[in-house]
Amino acid sequence: MKLTRILPLALPLALGLALPTGAAFACSACGCNLDTDEQTAGNPNASGWSVDERVDYVNQNHQMQGGKDASPQDPSQNEVQNNTSTIFYTTTLDYQSQDAWGVNLAVPFEYRTHSTSNDGQDWAFSKSSWNALSDIKLLGRYDVSGERRFNILGGLKLPTGYTSEHFRTGTTDQVVDPGLQPGTGTYDLLLGLNQNGQFTDKLGWFAQEMWQRPLTEHNNFAEGQKLNASVGVRYAINETFTPQFQFNAQNRWRDHGENSDRANSGGQVIYASPGLFINVTDSTALYGFVQVPVYQRVGGLELVPDYSASVGVKFHF
Numbered sequence: 001m002k003l004t005r006i007l008p009l010a011l012p013l014a015l016g017l018a019l020p021t022g023a024a025f026a027c028s029a030c031g032c033n034l035d036t037d038e039q040t041a042g043n044p045n046a047s048g049w050s051v052d053e054r055v056d057y058v059n060q061n062h063q064m065q066g067g068k069d070a071s072p073q074d075p076s077q078n079e080v081q082n083n084t085s086t087i088f089y090t091t092t093l094d095y096q097s098q099d100a101w102g103v104n105l106a107v108p109f110e111y112r113t114h115s116t117s118n119d120g121q122d123w124a125f126s127k128s129s130w131n132a133l134s135d136i137k138l139l140g141r142y143d144v145s146g147e148r149r150f151n152i153l154g155g156l157k158l159p160t161g162y163t164s165e166h167f168r169t170g171t172t173d174q175v176v177d178p179g180l181q182p183g184t185g186t187y188d189l190l191l192g193l194n195q196n197g198q199f200t201d202k203l204g205w206f207a208q209e210m211w212q213r214p215l216t217e218h219n220n221f222a223e224g225q226k227l228n229a230s231v232g233v234r235y236a237i238n239e240t241f242t243p244q245f246q247f248n249a250q251n252r253w254r255d256h257g258e259n260s261d262r263a264n265s266g267g268q269v270i271y272a273s274p275g276l277f278i279n280v281t282d283s284t285a286l287y288g289f290v291q292v293p294v295y296q297r298v299g300g301l302e303l304v305p306d307y308s309a310s311v312g313v314k315f316h317f
Contacts (some may be wrong), residue, residue, distance in 0.1 A: 016268045033228035033248045034273055034289055034310055035208050037172055046316055052092040054312035060084040060303035066299040081303050082115040082125075084180065088134075100143040104155075108134040116167075126170025132182040134161040139190055150195045153210065157188035162217060178259055180219035185218025196224035200232075207231040221260050232273070239279060246273040248291065254299060266299025274308075 036054065050140045061083045063070040089109045096102040113129040123247035139155035161183015165176045169306040178184070199205060213225040232246030246272040275289030298304065 024254070031248055033210070033230060034291065035206065035230040035232065035246060035248070035288045036287060036289075036312060036314070038312070043271050047096050047098050050096075050314060050316040051317075052090075052094070052312055052314045054088075054090045054092070054310060055143060056086075056088040056090070056308060056310045057092045058086045058088075058305050058308040059099050060086075060305050062304050062306055063301065064296060064304050065297050065301045070301055080117050080301070082117060084114045084303055085113065086110055086112045091183075098159075100146075102141045102143075102151075104139040106136075106137045106139070108136070110134050110182055112180070112182070114176065126167040126172075127172065128165060128167045128176050128180075129167050130162075132162050135183045135188075136160045137190065141194075149197055151193065153190070153192035153194060155190040157184075157186075157212065159183055159187060159218065161185075170239060177259065177261060178219065178257075179255060179265065180225065184215045184221070186214040186215070186222055188212050188214045188223075199214070202236045203233065204236075205231075205233050217257050220258040222255065224255050224266060226253070227251045234277075243278070244275045244277060244278040244289075246275070247271065247294075248273055261300075264302055265299030267302065268297050269293060269304070270295040271308075285314045287312050287314070 034056075036052065049263060059105055062081075063261075080175075087110065089104055092104060092106045094102065094104045100312070104146050109132065111129075111131045113127065115125060115127045117125055136158045139153055139157065141151040141153045143149075143151050161181065163178065163181045163183050163185040165181055166172060167174050167176060168182060191212060192208065194206070194208035196204065196206040207230065209227070209229045211225070211227050214222040216222070227250065229249045232245050234244040236242045251268050251271065252266055254260075254262050256262060272294050273291045273292040275287060275290050279285045280286060288311045289309070291310070293304070293306070296304050
């Protein structure tokens with residue numbers, strides 16, 4: 001397989017990483033752009049239904065400002081985020097027709113704890129936690145290669161998540177920041193591409209790029225648009241074990257609206273993500289990944305994770 005076959009995605013990836021930075025790293029910046037699509041497990045031609053059950057763990061406990069470490073209580077800030085820990089539970093239902101089209105429905109739940117300090121309360125400590133439905137994504141795809149090797153993607157993120165969570169301790173009358181709520185309250189447009197191929201019988205490659213842009217505002221808030229990109233290789237040791245290595249990147253613009261924390265939003269991140277698929281049966285696979293940041297730059301004073309972890313199981317019918 002010639003490297004020129006990767007250019008339709010490699011070039012947009014490079015351009016995407018060069019775009020201006022913007023918006024804060026909510027937990028969606030980590031883990032969620034990891035590619036665990038069916039074709040990355042080495043099965044790009046399978047038709048029918050599949051179900052993916054996945055858990056992502058992200059602990060944002062590392063303060064950064066720009067590209068450097070920052071003090072957890074910068075005196076220039078009125079509010080400082082102390083910690084945001086999130087476990088995402090995502091059920092994904094996928095259908096691939098016998099011909100060129102397919103559809104994908106992702107239903108995420110999240111368990112999140114978040115703490116913050118406010119100098120208006122003498123650095124009073126406030127904490128929130130919830131277990132709630134987040135925003136559902138519906139995505140369609142169409143194969144333009146005739147071989148299920150190159151897909152155009154398009155769909156919507158729906159405003160299904162709750163947007164009015166309050167702090168449970170401390171300033172209990174205060175609503176949690178919009179960027180940390182289970183949902184954003186907005187419809188978002190999703191557009192993307194994915195591509196996969198083989199260097200040899202055992203060694204394959206894959207790439208995906210997805211652009212997400214809010215179409216509306218909710219409560220005078222909208223997340224910044226995002227450009228996610230993944231590129232990686234997989235090696236089929238045998239019918240059971242397929243190790244994989246990815247780079248995952250996100251460029252996110254600043255949030256906007258009167259209720260956004262625009263100054264402390266935005267950035268770019270690149271993760272190195274080693275992982276392993278284990279084919280338990282012909283129709284069932286287990287997988288696990290660790291994401292480690294190799295580059296992070298934020299737009300303000302923001303929390304980032306030192307690593308994130310993902311595990312899941314995929315069933316094909």
